[in-house]
Amino acid sequence: MSSAASESLTGSEVAHLRHELRTPVNQIVGYCEMLLEDAQVPQLAHRQATLRAALDAVREATALIDSALPPTSATIGKDRIVSLYESLHAPQTRIIDAMSGLLNARTGDADAEFIADVCRIRDAAERLLPTDRPREESTGSFPLPAAVSVAPSAAVGSKPGRAANILVVDDVEENRGVLQRRLNREGHAVTCASSGPEALHVVKRHAFDMVLLDVMMPGMDGYETLQHLKESPDTHEIPVIMISALDDIASIVRCIERGAEDYLPKPFDPVLLRARISACLEKKDARDREREYLRDVMRVVAAAVAFERGAYAGGSLQEVSQRTDELGTLGRVFDTMIAGIREREARMRGQIDRLREEIADVSDSAMSESDEFPEVLLPGATFADRYTIDRPIGKGGMGMVYLADDLELGERVAIKTLRPELLTADETAIERFRNEIRLARRIAHRNIVRTHDFGKADGVYFVTMEFVEGTTLRAVLDRRGHLSASAVLAIAKQLAEALRCAHDEGIIHRDIKPQNLLLDAAGTLKVMDFGVARLAEMTSSLTQAGMVVGTPTYMAPEQLLDESVDARSDLYAAGVVLYECLTGRPPYEGRSPIALIAKILHEEAKTPEAVNPDVPHAVSAMVMHLLAKDVTTRLQSAGALAEVLSGLA
Amino acid sequence: MKRILLVEDNALNRDMLSRRLAKRGYQVDLAVDGVEGVAMARATTPDLILMDMSLPLKDGWEATMDIKADPLTTRIPVIGLSAHAMDGDRDKALQAGCDDYDTKPVELDRLLGKIEALLGRSTQAG
Numbered sequence: 001m002s003s004a005a006s007e008s009l010t011g012s013e014v015a016h017l018r019h020e021l022r023t024p025v026n027q028i029v030g031y032c033e034m035l036l037e038d039a040q041v042p043q044l045a046h047r048q049a050t051l052r053a054a055l056d057a058v059r060e061a062t063a064l065i066d067s068a069l070p071p072t073s074a075t076i077g078k079d080r081i082v083s084l085y086e087s088l089h090a091p092q093t094r095i096i097d098a099m100s101g102l103l104n105a106r107t108g109d110a111d112a113e114f115i116a117d118v119c120r121i122r123d124a125a126e127r128l129l130p131t132d133r134p135r136e137e138s139t140g141s142f143p144l145p146a147a148v149s150v151a152p153s154a155a156v157g158s159k160p161g162r163a164a165n166i167l168v169v170d171d172v173e174e175n176r177g178v179l180q181r182r183l184n185r186e187g188h189a190v191t192c193a194s195s196g197p198e199a200l201h202v203v204k205r206h207a208f209d210m211v212l213l214d215v216m217m218p219g220m221d222g223y224e225t226l227q228h229l230k231e232s233p234d235t236h237e238i239p240v241i242m243i244s245a246l247d248d249i250a251s252i253v254r255c256i257e258r259g260a261e262d263y264l265p266k267p268f269d270p271v272l273l274r275a276r277i278s279a280c281l282e283k284k285d286a287r288d289r290e291r292e293y294l295r296d297v298m299r300v301v302a303a304a305v306a307f308e309r310g311a312y313a314g315g316s317l318q319e320v321s322q323r324t325d326e327l328g329t330l331g332r333v334f335d336t337m338i339a340g341i342r343e344r345e346a347r348m349r350g351q352i353d354r355l356r357e358e359i360a361d362v363s364d365s366a367m368s369e370s371d372e373f374p375e376v377l378l379p380g381a382t383f384a385d386r387y388t389i390d391r392p393i394g395k396g397g398m399g400m401v402y403l404a405d406d407l408e409l410g411e412r413v414a415i416k417t418l419r420p421e422l423l424t425a426d427e428t429a430i431e432r433f434r435n436e437i438r439l440a441r442r443i444a445h446r447n448i449v450r451t452h453d454f455g456k457a458d459g460v461y462f463v464t465m466e467f468v469e470g471t472t473l474r475a476v477l478d479r480r481g482h483l484s485a486s487a488v489l490a491i492a493k494q495l496a497e498a499l500r501c502a503h504d505e506g507i508i509h510r511d512i513k514p515q516n517l518l519l520d521a522a523g524t525l526k527v528m529d530f531g532v533a534r535l536a537e538m539t540s541s542l543t544q545a546g547m548v549v550g551t552p553t554y555m556a557p558e559q560l561l562d563e564s565v566d567a568r569s570d571l572y573a574a575g576v577v578l579y580e581c582l583t584g585r586p587p588y589e590g591r592s593p594i595a596l597i598a599k600i601l602h603e604e605a606k607t608p609e610a611v612n613p614d615v616p617h618a619v620s621a622m623v624m625h626l627l628a629k630d631v632t633t634r635l636q637s638a639g640a641l642a643e644v645l646s647g648l649a
Numbered sequence: 650m651k652r653i654l655l656v657e658d659n660a661l662n663r664d665m666l667s668r669r670l671a672k673r674g675y676q677v678d679l680a681v682d683g684v685e686g687v688a689m690a691r692a693t694t695p696d697l698i699l700m701d702m703s704l705p706l707k708d709g710w711e712a713t714m715d716i717k718a719d720p721l722t723t724r725i726p727v728i729g730l731s732a733h734a735m736d737g738d739r740d741k742a743l744q745a746g747c748d749d750y751d752t753k754p755v756e757l758d759r760l761l762g763k764i765e766a767l768l769g770r771s772t773q774a775g
Contacts, residue, residue, distance in 0.1 A: 019703065022732040023659060026754035030665035033757060037672070062754060120661055265705070271660050272681045 008077045017081070018069040021088075024124040025065065028058040028095060031121045035114065050098050054121065057094035061128065064088055085129055095125040163187040164209035164281050169199040169225065170243070171217040179212060179243075186274060196220030200228050203235050210280055213260075215244030215251065223258060230259035237287070239280050296320045296327055300334060307338060314338060344646055351490035352523040358487045359519050362471050362479045376417050376460055377402050384457035387415060387464070394472070398532065403467060413452060414468075416532065418461040430461075433531075437463060439507050440531030447498035449518065449528035463532060470520035473577070477514055482584035482612065485619050491517070492578050492622075493645045494525035499574065500638035502530055503567040509533060510565060512573035513554040514580065552593055553586050557601050557629045568631050571641060575626025582619070583611040587627060601629070618648055651768055652676045654695040656686035656712065657730075658704050662753075666699070669757055675764075683707025687715045690722045696768055699760075702731040702742060710745040717746030726767035730755065 009017065032055045039047040068084035069076065099122035103115065166188050170176045173194070180190045191206065193199035197220055203211065211229065215222035222242060229235045239261035244251065252263045261283070262276050299320050306312040320331035377389045377400070387404040390412075394401035399417040406413045437454040444450065450466035473491070476483070483491075495517065502509060509516075511533030518526045552560055556572035559565050579587045587605030590596030605627060609620035622644050628634040635641050653675045657663040667677040678693055680686040683704040690698060698716065702709035709729060716722045729742035732753040742750045749763045 019732045022753060023662070026732055027659075027661045027665060029754040030662070030669065030757075034665060034669050034672075058754075120664075124661065271663065271679070272658070275681055275685065 008075050009081065010075055014069055014074070014076050018065065021065050021069070021128065022062070024127045025058055025062050027124040028121050028128075029055065029062075031117050031124075032058065035117055035121075038114075047102065050102055054095045054098040057091040057098070058125075061088055061091040061095075064091070088129055092125050092128050096122055099125070163189070164277070165189045165191075165207065166277075167191050167193060167199060167203055167206075167208045167211045169193045169196070169211060169217075169222075170214040171195060172214075175214070182273070183277075186277075188277075196222070196225035196228070199225055200235075203229065203238065204232075208238055209284060210261075210277065211238055211240045212264075213240050213242055215242055215255070223254060226255065226258045226260055239284050241276060241280055293327065296323065296331070300327070300330055303334060303338075312338060314342070348490065348493060351486045351493070354484055355487035355490040355519070356521070356523040358480060358483050359471065359476050359523070360521075362476045376400065377415070382407075383415065384455060384462070387413065389415070404464075406464070412467045413464045414449075414466065416463045416465065416529075418463065418532075420459075420461070436531040439505070443502050443505055443507060443530060445498055445501040447494045447525055447527060448501065448530060449526045451531055465528065468518045468520060468526050468528075470518045470524075470526070473514035473517040473519060473525075473581070476519060477580060477584070483581050485582065485614065485616055488578055488581045489619065489645065489648060490523060491519075491525055491581060492574070493642065495527065495574050495577070496638050496642040496645055498525070498527040499567070499570055500642060502527075503570070503638050507531070508565060508567055509570050509573075510559070511554070512570050512577060514577055517577065552597050552600065553588070555600070556631070558631055560597055560600060566631075567637060568634050571626050571635055571638065572628075572631075574641070575623050578623050579605070579608055579627065582608040582615045582623065585611070616648075622648065650674060650676045651697070652678065652693065652695040653764070654678045654680060654686065654689055654693060654698045656680040656683065656689075656698065656704065656709065657701045658682055659701070662701070666755065673761065683709060683712035686712045687719075690716050690725060691719065694722065695725060697764060698725055698727045699764075700727050700729050700747065702729055702738070710741060713742070713745040713747055728760070728763055728767065 032051050036048060036051045036055065039045060039051060064084060064087050068080055068087075099118050102118050103122075163186075166183055168176055168179045168183070168190055170179065170192075171194055176192045176194070180192060183190045191202060191208070193202050196217060199211070199213070213222050213225060213229075217225075220228075222244065226240055226242070229238065229240060236259070240259070241262045241264060242251075242255040242260045243264045255263055261280050264273060264276055296319070299317060303312055303316055306316075314335070317331040317335050321328055321335060323331065377383055377392075379389055379391050381389050383389055383404065386408050387406055390403040390405065392400055393403045393414065399419045402415045402417070404413055404415045405411075434454055437451060440451040441453075449468055452464040452466070454461075454463050456462070495512075499509070499512075507530060509527065509530055511529060512527070516527060516529045516533075518528055520526070554573040554576045556565075556569040559569050559572075576586055588596055588599040588603065590599055605624075607620045608623050609615040609617055622635075622641075625635050625644075626641070635644065651674075653670055655663060655667055655670070655677055657666065657679070658681055663679055663681070667679060670677050678689055678695060680689040684706045686698070686700065686704070686709075687707070689695075700709045700713055704712065707715075709731070713727050713729065716725065716727060726748040727746065729745070729747035729750045730753060731738050731742070731750075738752075739750045748767055751760050751763060
């Protein structure tokens, strides 16, 4: 007591002392009354007199305290305190004697709880007065049954916590022993360290759920030890509860600021200790669960990123998939989805391989055909001040195609010259065509030949585009007649993807046919002439009958009837191409364009499987769906076609 | 069974009072400081709270003010308990929002009377 040496106590010191004295008194009263209530049954009536005597004594003590320390804020002289202590000695002795009597005289009826309560009363009485003499052991001279504990009885409402692995750090051996025993009793595994350095050594070698850390230790004190624990990435997650006799706010603040989870003042209250440890472990478990969740989220994200880069090896979500929450569902769905995609990719690879085998010995025969149109550009010549012409590589309904070096960009390009009569209409037609090319330039897809530019030089209109080394599907079909269903599916899937991309951009090809489909050595299909077909269509009214965009073989009924043309017309053309690939001939053939058009408009084609029994029924049905004359009953989009194809083996 | 939350930092007082109340048929939940007391009040919404005034982390006056300021717990009657028994303690407790006040050492019959009076009132009100 800091002011014991002074002559008087201030009002607040009086209040404090009053509280200190009344606390054990209160406990003695409470326990005595409780035991007296229990002693109302006849077999325990012999305890009543002793308990009443103790109650009388404690009430006398209460009266003495109230008298000496009235509930006012007045200052009280030290002599009055000394006098109070002297007067309290007698009731204190009577209480202790009464409890000793009960303990010595205990009979077979004395249960463990009764003995523990009597010990509590006796201990409270001993705390009533400050004493300079060494305190007796709490069990005093009254040996107790081993099962009896003087700790508060199993508290009402208390809950057992989970067992934890706890490191106790205290320089005082007795303190470590007490804590270890108490924590062991709670079911925790305890390791002890007697100094900060020892704690730092031990904590890195075992996985601890928590550290109980004394503040005042010689050498490295608790603050410094705490700081080391919180600075190390290996240990900073371990919750630390500080235990110290220092119960001032500054110490608590200092510890919390340095990362302590909680703080317990010594001498620690067992219930408080249990509650704090339990709360601390719950928080740690919640943090661990949160960390695990975030780790699993990152696994899913990493898998998605790896998949997008084409580097997902699979299997990394096995642990996540075992979770029972939504994240587990996500993991399972992701893995199933990836497995499905993998399977489709493998199938696609097989189909492409088949296609490669079947086109391996085909070279483009286009140039071997007699020239229908004269060459307008000569090899070696510079064209449009930008391109050096290499050689002619193809010809089509609209003009010649040349391989050239783009001197400006330093890359090889294909230059398609356009027949002059297609563009002699008027400036409006040319402007519309220019717009068409501008739109087509927007399409960037691995299955579409990139359109670069449209221009006019030396009186020649031309379109430049990506150069693809390969052969046209026309050449392949001319050489092989037809292809296997597997190779046709490889073509169909790539064609569907190309059309989906263009249609999504609002661009219709209008002239899908084998001549416009290029295949490179790897089996990659590329659709060319997006935007170009529009030129022929725009000028068709100026052309003579029979010159309408080359052949009508691949044209949809609505296109032939000059009705509105949309993406579904491209799908019809795709159907004709696939039909031809499967059977070696188009669905309709006629001796003249007029006869052919009549068949397209009015006749039902044989199914591919009727023409070639090797064609699987599902593939045949898919082609017939594309060939529906009524545009509304046809497959409605390239996306829908891709969907159907993904389901075909 | 009526549920009482006893907020008391002293282990023996907590043990003794909770056992005596349990013997009288109350279900007693325990909290060891003001912070835990407020949290428990929110979590269990007991029928009544016995609040010691001298508590660590957050004292009984502050805890009572928090409980009375929270719409979830404002209707729970609180009896303040203190061994101080200084002049002004009672008024201070009532000002903090305590519905009643009692001094330690607890006279159980007197405290039970206060508890029953408040529980009766709270039952009618509720």
